[in-house]
Amino acid sequence: MAIENALEARFGDSHLTQFYRTELKTRRQKPGESLQVLAADVERLMSLAYAECPQDVRDSLAAQYFVDAIRDEDTQHATRLMDAKDLKSALAYSMKYEAAKTVSKTSRNVRSIEVEDGTGKEKDEKFDCLLKTLEKLLNSHVAGKKNTPRRNPNVTCWKCNKKGHVQRECQTISPNQEN
Secondary structure: OHHHHHHHHHHOOHHHHHHHHHHHHHOOOOOOOOHHHHHHHHHHHHHHHOOOOOHHHHHHHHHHHHHHHOOOHHHHHHHHHHOOOOHHHHHHHHHHHHHHHHHHHHHHOOOOOOOOOOHHHHHHHHHHHHHHHHHHHHHHHHHHHHHOOOOOOOOEOOOOOOEOOOHHHOOOOOHHHHO
């Protein structure tokens, strides 16, 4: 018996029960933490802090600790009024409440837009005409660039000393290139 007590004191976690209970009481939902993660952590701490309690008592306590830990005051208040008997139902209700609240926020921010018939077609036709004109202008500009020389005709080649081209474009064959 003395060996069991020594082993329990050394390796057991019964002396940590009060620590887990304190952690459970002070547990709050962190910014960005989902309700599911919070509920899982509350459930973990409950099994460590109240392992000796009957399951129905643990379920009821877990629901209370979960509600106390919810960060959003509106969600916390609504879930508390729901008076959940266990953690699963408290989690399900709080998730529904947050989802409904999110949908309500987004639907309030949506504005309706009225579209007049006929003006859209007119603008599309004008846009198409403008686009075609721009394409023609671009094509004629590109074609014009191809026909015009890019360099000054007075340029002198350093290789053959003739005017009208540069060394890089020189067609004269040098003695090195004959091989």
